[in-house]
Amino acid sequence: MNKKSLPTTQKKGKARLGDQIRSIADRLKQETDVQIQATSRILGAAAQIAENHDRLINEVVDLVESDLNLEKQVSQKHIYNVDILKQQFKTLRDAKVHFNLKVSSWESLVNKLNAAYSQTTIIQNKPQSNQVLTDNHVKKSEVPYKNIEKLTVFLEPDVAEMFPNSEAVNEGLRFLIRVTSKNHSASL
Template sequence: MSKKSASTTGTQRQAKLGDQIRNIANRLKQETEVQIKATSRILGAAAQISENHERLINEVVDMVEEDLNQQTQMYQKDIYTVDILKQQFQTLRKAKDHFQIKATSWESLANKLNDSSSQKITPKTKPQLDQVLESNDMGNFEDDCKNLEGLTVHLEADVAEIFPNSQAVNEALRFLIRVTKKNSYLNS
């Protein structure tokens, strides 16, 4: 082999080797770009999850605060004072017409309203631990369930300790329903 052909072959090998190195470098660059894009997408998804989680927590906190405020307002609505009645209704006649109660003064109206609201509130007793789901015909229970006005349910001892009455259980279940509905709305 001549020197010229040997140097040409060496140059060609170097060119092939250089091409291979450039190809490897380009592939590494492309893979790095893909990894950067994937990492960016993962971080974006994590940020979105965090934002949704924060929003859900804020909504739950807002719902709890709203429930507490409503409950406080309900208890405050049951207690009438002369000042509250005067603020709400400018005249005794308007107040009497609104409540459809006969009274000779603001004081007597407040007393009558407070007496009637205290009669509506019945003392709540602790639930009986032996309360059971009652139905004469268990076969038709599922069909009849929609027609029931109330339903007696057995509460385990640990649950009964936390929920002193049916109103507390119902409020907790309604809250859970609202959270579930809002969460499913956010996910759809």
């Protein structure tokens, strides 16, 4: 080999090494760009989740406030009236489904509910010896003053602490039904 060819070979080797380093640097830059885009998408999704969470919390708070206001109105009067029911339900059909009653007008619904409320109050004021809460039994029974099938449920002690009577259990379950049905309809 002559003296001129040696430096040219070294120059070519350095040029190839430089090209390889540039190629690696380009790939690293592309990977960094991909990671930045992925991180941006993840942060965007997290922001959307936080926004949805806040909206859901606000909806639940609104439902609870509405229920508390309605319960306050009903408990103050101890009777139902057309205005209260119209505030709670969009249509007579919704109210009929909620209470599982067959009626043809708001007035007849109010009459049936108030009649049932006065009978329920009398029954609930009687001492109840069947409040044994150790077993998880469920049985169906017919109430003589109504043709509506009732369900007797024995609560576990920890649940019974939170729900002192059947009215509290029913209101809790109705609230849960409204929240889940509202969320189900919002997702469709």
